[in-house]
Amino acid sequence: MRMIRNSLSLAAVAGGLLLLTGCDRAAPAPEPIRPVRVATVAPEVYESRSSYTGEIRARYETNMAFRVGGKIVARYVEIGSEVKKGALLARLDVExxxxxxxxxxxxxxxxxxxxxxxxxxxxxxxxxxxxxxxxxxxxxxxxxxxxxxxxxxxxxxxxxRSAQNQMDYTELHADADGVITGISIETGQVVSAGQTVMKLARPEEKEVVFNVAENRLDELRSATAIAISLWAQPDKEYSGVVREIAPGADPATRTYAVKVAVQNPPAGMRLGMTSTVSIVRRSDASVVALPLSALYQQGAEPAVWIYTGPAGEGEGKVELRPVTVAAYIDKAVLIAAGLKDGEKVVTAGVHKLIPGQTVRLLPEVQTAAGKK
Known part of the structure; x- marks a missing residue:
């Protein structure tokens, strides 16, 4: 009888342990509430600027050369000399x-x-x-x-008549008003016909020359405005128009040379000055600027997580919302449709969320890139 009682006691203890184990598995510890950071939707016309450093140059710069060969006997200008049309620049031996x-x-x-x-x-x-x-x-x-x-x-x-022309060709005259920007000859030097001896720049039309990386060329093509400012006068801006984009990249720098014509250049804008070229892009309509980290891929369509809880620091739920992307700019994405003014969009940790998940709201910070 004692053995039977001991067996029953052991069975009761074992059953109690199994019951306690089953209770532990049935009631797991609750997952911690994930904190999220959000940005408030505020549609507006978006403007971004990309800046480049360039140099002021003349729109027209002529390589001056004699039409006959001979020995230089006189040179009448220096680099930087301002000349009038018809001015005598240099002369060859006429013997x-x-x-x-x-x-x-x-x-x-x-x-x-x-x-x-x-x-x-x-x-x-x-x-x-x-x-x-x-x-x-x-x-x-x-x-x-x-x-x-x-x-x-x-x-x-x-x-x-040809001999008389050859005599006239021994003198080099300026074909327009301008500034001498380069000289490659000295008195006593023998030159051939057509050899460049100096450069004449016509300063009435000016342009800015700068280099752009290949992944930034689309910014130029989609620019809504181009602003130019001089380092000597940074508080003044002048408008410009893209005149030329080099068809090929520089073999050394792998960048493309761009020429922007300056509209109505001031008198104080001198050749060779350093300038800042700002490529301005504005959206056609009001859009919402969000950081790229806010974008979530739902299949093949872009989407964002919307916080539906109370305002301020508290707890709420999230829901997934498909959106329409207008453009990608620098580190931001412009949303054209799918969001309403005042809604709160999760901007970090979007790939760890599930629909209906409870989250805890963190204080908002400015997240959109670019200037508005």
């Missing part, structure tokens, strides 16, 4: 050109004399032919002699 001109003049005189003689002979032989003293064949020979002399005279005149 050889003078000899060519004299020879052309002598050939012209000889051709003129031959022509005069052929003309006189032709007139005389025409009278003789009318008097039936000479034959038609003899008159034709005199006519051919006259035609040859006339052609030789025309050729001599052309060569003389």
């Amino acid at each position: 050889d050109t003078r000899l060519v001109t004299q020879n052309a003049r002598a050939q012209l005189s000889a051709a003129q004399a031959n022509f005069n003689q052929a003309q006189t002979e032709l007139n005389r032989y025409r009278k003789l032919f009318e008097s039936r003293v000479i034959s038609q064949a003899e008159l034709d020979r005199r006519q051919n002699t006259y035609n040859t002399a006339e052609a030789q005279l025309d050729s001599a005149r052309s060569q003389h």
